Amino acid sequence: MAAVLGRYARAFADVAVKHKLNPDKTVAEMSEVVALVNGSRELRNVFSNPAVSREQKLGLLDAIVKRMEASNLLRNFLAVLIDQRRIANIGEIVEQFKQELDRRMGIAEARVSSARALTPAEKKSLEKQLAEITGKIVRATYAEDSALLGGVTVRVGSTIYDGSVHGQLQRLRELIVES
Numbered sequence: 001m002a003a004v005l006g007r008y009a010r011a012f013a014d015v016a017v018k019h020k021l022n023p024d025k026t027v028a029e030m031s032e033v034v035a036l037v038n039g040s041r042e043l044r045n046v047f048s049n050p051a052v053s054r055e056q057k058l059g060l061l062d063a064i065v066k067r068m069e070a071s072n073l074l075r076n077f078l079a080v081l082i083d084q085r086r087i088a089n090i091g092e093i094v095e096q097f098k099q100e101l102d103r104r105m106g107i108a109e110a111r112v113s114s115a116r117a118l119t120p121a122e123k124k125s126l127e128k129q130l131a132e133i134t135g136k137i138v139r140a141t142y143a144e145d146s147a148l149l150g151g152v153t154v155r156v157g158s159t160i161y162d163g164s165v166h167g168q169l170q171r172l173r174e175l176i177v178e179s
Helices: 002-018 023-039 041-048 054-068 072-083 087-105 120-134 165-178
Strands: 107-114 137-144 152-156 159-162
Touching: 002 072, 002 087, 023 041, 023 054, 023 072, 023 087, 041 054, 041 087, 054 072, 072 087, 087 107, 107 120, 120 137, 120 152
Parallel strands: 107 137
Antiparallel strands: 107 152, 152 159
């Protein structure tokens, strides 16, 4: 199923890039649609019910898009999802769409865990170092982890960079054992 949903996400990413849509605005609009669809059982039922005519579904979609002041390209994409009975999967499609846009724009998501809250200067320095290491623009989210004695751990994709005190002690122990 994920492969099928990924095709929809990639196809809309192609459209967004081709028509030079503002990525942040497009993601925000799509996220608003996800909130509407996931927040209303009645709306999901109308869009997925084969007894409701296509014209009625599209009329409802047009009203929603007009109220949101969303783009016609997004409206057309949502119409395809409704026609193909994939609107219930809009949340997963939007997540894959975000990942695809990030990949195309050279953005890497990083999750940073630290023993204490980092200052803005420390965050900026860390993001700069990560950008140099990855060769990408880094979008980081930060969390405190009381299990860390000090330092930080960073996850970028499937790669973990361990700059924690525990990690440094572990590497030092391995060096001593090898000597």
